[in-house]
Amino acid sequence: MASLRGELPSLMNTLLICVTFISLSCCEEFAKSYRRPNIVLILTDDLDIANGGLTPLSKTKKLIGDAGISFTNAFVASPLCCPSRASILTGKYPHNHHVINNTLEGNCSSIVWQKTEEGHTFPALLKAFAGYQTFFAGKYLNQYGHREAGGVEHVPPGWSYWVGLEKNSKYYNYTLSVNGKAQKHGSDYSKDYLTDVLANMSLDFLQYKSNFLPFFMMVSVPAPHSPWTAAPQYQNKFNTTKAPRGPNFNIHGKDKHWLIRQAKTPMSNSSIKFLDEAFRKRWTTLLSVDDLVEKIVKQLEIRGELDSTYVFFTSDNGYHTGQFSLPLDKRQLYDFDIRVPLMVRGPNIKPNQTSPLLVANVDLGPTMLDIAGYNVSKTQMDGMSFLPIMEGLVNSTGWRTDILVEYEGEGSNVTDPACPLLGPGVSECFPDCVCEDSYNNTYACVRTIGPSANLQYCEFDDNEVFVEVYNMTADPFQLTNVARSIEQEVLEKMNRRLMILQSCSGQSCRTPGVYDPRYKFDPRQMFIGQSWQQSRLRQKI
Template sequence: MPFRLRLSCLFICVTLWTTFGAESHRSPNIVLILTDDLDVANGGLTPLSKTKKLIGEAGITFTNALVASPLCCPSRASILTGKYPHNHHVINNTLEGNCSSKAWQKSQEGRTFPALLKAQAGYQTFFAGKYLNQYGHSEAGGVEHVPPGWSYWVGLEKNSKYYNYTLSVNGKAQKHGADYGSDYLTDLLANVSLDFLQQKSNFQPFFMLVSPPAPHSPWTAAPQYQDRFNTTKAPRDPSFNLHGKDKHWLIRQAKTPMTNSSIQFLDEAFRKRWRTLLSVDDLVERIVKRLEVRAELDNTFIFFTSDNGYHTGQFSLPLDKRQLYEFDIKVPLMVRGPNIKPNQTSQMLVANVDLGPTILDIAGFDLNQTQMDGSSFLPIMEGRMNSSGWRTDFLVEYEGEGSEVSDPACPLLGPGVSECFPDCVCEDSYNNTYACVRTIAPSADLQYCEFDDNEVFVEVYNLTADPFQLTNIAKTIEQEVLEKMNHRLMMLQSCSAHSCRTPGAYDTRFKFDPRQMFSSWTLGT
């Protein structure tokens, strides 16, 4: 064979290996689909039939996925940083509460997991949708500000909308109106996501975070789905329209039974929420199919979750989140990807602070280089870890909004009410401030909460015997047990990085062993 021909063959072989061989050995691609206010306790996944099939049945479903705070901005900050709110300092949805503020940008934004993926793991990164509630605020840099870590940026200005919004497209304002074909936000996010998959480099792994508005208010469905679920009502579970007589002051103030107007309102909102999710289902299907057509699906992890849960009538609270109960802190979490066997279900306690560490672990990043509070649950998904090596408890913390100024809209509720729904059932106040330890172990399913209010109120629930958290058992258990739970709560509230995520270390250091503790008293209701 002539030398020139041999050289040409060698060049072709090297090119083919570089194009195909290197791609087959590169780090996996990662997609995170983050919905807004999607519950799991009240049937939120019911409309998402395609999502459950394409992600849940194709991979693993976590039945005990929790959020560190049941509100959009603090929860999203926990996802991005892998930290509890007491470490990232985003406490509510306001600029004053550090939501997308200059202080957040200076202290945390450059250390998020997407920033690490791009700068240190060689990923091309793409964001589309809702970021943080105050993103785009003039006092926080406006839409010209593009957070570090994103190769391609399509960020929604401020809170969830479906029409008549402004996007920041790589730092340039793009205004949208009310035409379904060009403006409906969920569909637009699907379209720009597919454009990214078509235009991205094929020589780098990619990370996509797609954050649609649904099912957040104003619950505007696509035209083709506006007549769906017309006879559906919010679930009438045992806590529906029930007075929370042994709960903290904000729950006790709710009117029970609710008025017909409140019930009609929440039922209609429930239907509207489900209708908006049908477009999310379409978005998931389109992304999965495009990855499959591009022969990239087998090398891609796809996560589906929400920033917090939601309630519709539980304990006579018509609509909202912000509460400590399962319906507000538990979220859907499904993952498919390489080495994840299909049709798996895990009851292990995973959380939104774990998403960043898990995604970095997938990318091959050394987690010891981070200051994240969460842990990677990749070994759980791949069947390399059982419950003995994982956490048994998790911190939930929330700081109420408002100030010590009475709200005339709700004079019976005391000072600081920040938001009201029909019949003056107010969902938040400055002293709706609490911290909880949520314990899930083979021998215990428990929640312990303390409120920072005038009562110093305590709520304790045994969810094995009382899954709907109907009865607060704080006054019926031994003082020694309460002291141990209080001590564990204080340890978690002061933890940071390694001290938050070391599995099992606290059992001996702080003498908090759920198995021993629960053997000493009756977990009755």
């Protein structure tokens, strides 16, 4: 790909001659043969993989997964919508893009975000420096359209065509910003069901875009986020479906952070009924997403562009429904909340591939820039391109072994009247007074996957300096916290790696991990320049 850069001036001159002297059809064929690949990113909202989230998406799995590569170890940098979406757009960990939660005060689509990060997202680079025409449709960041952040008139830089949903996921009765102009929608299925509206707008873009330039299209659907409103034809599907009863379902989260231990075990019948119904409804909303994927792929095929287009399918975070007796939400450090689906098809990707290599959503931007021929090293992105993995050019010994996951908990100073016993500092309380978040549900984790290790190491920023460690090979459901029994050397390695990742930026985030053969552990570097949490860690373990 890089070799084409030097040829661009002469190619542009030839193309100009073609436009001037030869037929339009000739120019179209010439442009297609030399331009960069097209890129499509389909982003779902709260779609898990650990609890069967892909089950309803049979057409998506066939058209993208079976036609390309599926990553079994794809993770998010933060298990919450706005920080995770900011990581996708910027290629940065939350400690570098500074979006910490879904509120305007938490930098979600704020003026500060707009001034510091929005102009440097990978779509902005694709448009400004790689010559892509860009299209966005759907949910952007949770506070997009807020009056204090410019309203729906604000169109983020980098988008040739913009269809942004005002604020959070909805299916009916919402407002779209169509290139900065408000377009209100009601509750008529034939005109307003958001997943279908996004599908139709995407097809319109494919039909009316320029045929001379490559394109990037990002379609960000509401499903399967609450309020879990299915299209009429799918409302009665999965009527007998219940949330999976795996080994970590409806059990006490012993040896875990207090927030997990406070959940009532066993759950009440009302909580179980509530989460089962939510699980079923989530699946019904995904059937329209499956239709959307089919429509886009078929339209690309009809237009003769499918073979020159990379199609990505993923989610902003996972989800739980009853694991460790938490009724339903995200925000936790466990695999069901941080591991997501990731499937890609495209040029030079052989079909029916599965990769166990460790990738994260901070890698999406660098990968797409790499596809476009943009030099990722020029950016300050923390992620790395996994295009070599998709093309079969990298094996497990040449890839990273760990990534960072970080989350800053939310909680009010006012006691929730529905849960007075929990006191102030908590939020997101669900049926039967089970708390799903709190101000000290603030943690950072190293998720490690390598030839000789599959581990998760997490530190909480609280008065306990609580630590959770899981051997994912022996304990894939994270039932037993082994922080007090694991080898001291492993704890020291993981603590040191966490310190490095929490302060990393750009290239330093991509240095060898603790289980990478290139990594050399020096115990003399332990506890140098550590934060107060880490200085106390040695005493607590």
